[in-house]
Amino acid sequence: MTATVSSTAPAAVATPVADVPARRVPLAHRVPRTLSRVAWYLLCGMLALSMLLPLVWMVSIALKSNGDVNQIPPEFFPNEFQLSNFVDGPAQIHFYRLLANTMIVTVVSAFGAVASSMIVGYGISRIDFPGRNLWFALIAGSLFVPGVVGLIPLQHLYINLGLIDTWVPLILPAFFGSPIFIFLARQYYQSIPRYLDESALIDGAGHWTIFTRIMIPITKPVWITVAIMSFQLAWNDFLNPLVYLQSQEKFTLPLGMASFLSDTAGSQYNYYMATNVLFMLPPLVLFFLAQRYFMEGIGSLGTISK
């Protein structure tokens, strides 16, 4: 099964299904179709509005003045804009130091995740060797082992190695390939025609050359997807920093934001939400920059059945 090459090219997966041309459709068919479209837009519009409402509300609070934010009953929109929240808020938790910490942890983790999953995925799907199916089954199977099993033993291991209260425990696992990313990479590799590497092999190229020269460029959507997803995972990680970090100057943003909330206890929510907006921005910007590749990379999961 592993040797079969999927007939669907990865790029085709994400392409939306072409709509049937509207010409020559009888009126009796056209009216219900228009109605169904209107209903569709209404439904999507309402859903989108309710999904965006909490975010709009957050931005509104981030802009409120100290008086507005504690007004009873609360008003949805601010009476006056207090842009200084975006300066005073971050100052409460040394935001920019935490931002730098989080950036370092996140970027290094994302790099590790991309490198390890692409290399392992290549080995599993493009090199023919005995045992590879077994190892793939074991790696994919470890997806189902709850992460919590590792928490206490690994914490103890890191204590013994003197690595507690450093960023190593947060970064290290990414370099050993997470099962879900390896799975994603393998799915994508499977959809690439075999003749590409076979002709390169005949020309005398080794696997490493094929990997770096041929595969890395073609698999751009999938490694960008892995990069985004691992960036998000590391950026959002709360439990691991909570368990592994102790000194405040090493905290990552999720820890800082959680402590912000318990320290200032409600009165300064305009500061908090302003900081929250800044905290959300980096993954958001990254997502929009790489959205096209992301949708394509995720699309390779659609070929899971092949």
Next chain:
Amino acid sequence: MTMMSADAVAEPLARAAAPGGARLPARRSAKRRRDTILGYLFISPAIIGLFLFVVYPMVTSLYHSFTDWNGLTPATWVGLDNYVEMFTKDPTFWPSVAVTFLWVAISVPVTIVAGLSLAVLVNRALHGVKVFRTIFYLPVVLPAIAVLTLWKYIYDPTYGLANEVLRFLHLPTSGWLGDAHVALPAILIVGVWSVGGTMIIFLAGLQAVPHELLEAAKVDGAGAIRSFVKITLPMIGPILLLQLVLQLNGAFQTFNQVAILTKGGPGTSTNLLMYKIYNDGFANFIAAPQLGYATAEVWVLFVIVMVVTLLMLRLTRGRFSAGGEA
């Protein structure tokens, strides 16, 4: 170090797997040997990771679950004491198990149905569909802690958006996270709000369903619902199964939501097992470190997840052709 361990694994395996290797022409067997070594080199990070982050913790934590251990002094063997205490003495254990199962039983179906419905909704080639996809996916892009702290304030009875909306609709307001009956559903609402991750994977599956099949069904007079049940669902079966297993796994290990939104309360109404484990093993670390006990709880949770996952795979066997299992 990486190279050595990969070689050490590769050598005997290669020989064992190809007993007829000697009869092959010399060049081919040399290539095969080289491929085997290279193959293991390529996958060596994952093999090391498997042993370091999965096998090692599993083995040591199983041992520690039979010990009295505070993490500082050496562990002492106590046999089944931890498990006996958990099952018969700990007053918060069974309520925690019950609320965990309740949470899984509600949140997994709701998330799957919501994600799939949303995916079907945006699997159309209409103008603006990409905008809607992006909006529905947006909450997933945002950091979980940012989202959860935002929702904590949304649920604030006095200042929060939730009651503001209820007042606007002239509905009675709620205590939300402070109300033992509402707290768990309130956590679920946050999950549904960020269902875009599930949606996007289902969407990938839906887009891989050949359009000709659906067209043919239409020509044969099958309605939208019939062709969805008869064609689309079986086609996305493996993705559905993967989602189901991942969602189950995630739901049993729900932590962030509880830690940020409710801290297990009010009472024990949201004291999910994962949060209880954290409290027993880490949060009370300075006061009364009970790592041995917490590890035993981890193993109970682990066994529960494994049994439920295997049951799920067994029940769905044959119904989905799970291609991912190799």
